[in-house]
Amino acid sequence: xxxxxxxxxxxxxxxxxxxxxxxxxxxxxxxxxxxxxxxxxxxxxxxxxxxxxxxxxxxxxxxxxxxxxxxxxxxxxxxxxxxxxxxxxxxxxxxxx
Numbered sequence: 678x679x680x681x682x683x684x685x686x687x688x689x690x691x692x693x694x695x696x697x698x699x700x701x702x703x704x705x706x707x708x709x710x711x712x713x714x715x716x717x718x719x720x721x722x723x724x725x726x727x728x729x730x731x732x733x734x735x736x737x738x739x740x741x742x743x744x745x746x747x748x749x750x751x752x753x754x755x756x757x758x759x760x761x762x763x764x765x766x767x768x769x770x771x772x773x774x
Contacts, residue, residue, distance in 0.1 A: 696719075703711055714732075718725045750756075 701711070714728065717728050
């Protein structure tokens with residue numbers, strides 16, 4: 678067991694590097710995978726950035742930010758033909774610019 682001064686010293690070095698210590702509970706079969714993920718995120722910056730981006734995309738997903746994001750459709754434009762082609766009820770109004 679480390680003394681209090683040793684724990685404080687280690688904690689200070691970790692925080693200076695921008696690291697945080699945490700503990701997780703996971704299935705035994707996931708141990709190797711989780712260790713690899715942690716080592717990659719802690720290791721080479723390029724690999725860490727690629728893994729971080731992939732994980733964020735898969736787990737967090739894109740955030741909806743605009744009305745277009747909410748109402749957009751992946752269907753082709755031909756699917757909507759004839760739906761929005763309703764004639765105007767009145768004539769165009771004149772506008773002076």
